[in-house]
Amino acid sequence: MELFEEVEVEAYVYPTEDIEKVKKAMLNLIPDLEFEAFDKGDYVILTGKTGSRKALSRLYELFRGQAILDTARSFLEEGHFGEEIIIRVNKQAAYAGVVNFNEESPLGPITIIIRTKDPQRLMKWLAPRTKDGVPIE
Helix, strand or coil, X not given: CCCCCEEEEEXXXXXXXXXXXXXXXXXXXXXXXXEXXXXXXXXXXEEEEECCCCCCHHHHHHHHHCCCHHHHHHHHHHCEECCEEEEEEEHHHHHCCCCCCCCCCCCCXXXXXXXXXXXXXXXXXXXXXXXXXXXXX
């Protein structure tokens, strides 16, 4: 069984922003995205989708590399609704290749939507519970 069916990423792109930089920020977190842009006048809604098996590999590495498994786990649990897990991350941090769950940014967050039939299994894999920073699941 697959861990997830699809990952969708979304961000608002404002006139002061470079759409290519926002795409790079999204790709820094989720590789292999296919993008669509929807012009809303004052801003563009940029969405990227992928069903690639490697879609979550970068988040997996970042959560461990940054030693934020417990934080990531709590945000995944908080954003879990049915067969979707929704997390929001800081756009500027993502551009720098870092995960930061602080959404307080004037340019708005990047929203990551993971569609999965087995959210518990996915969360256990992506951000297992830890003891003293070491995964215990």
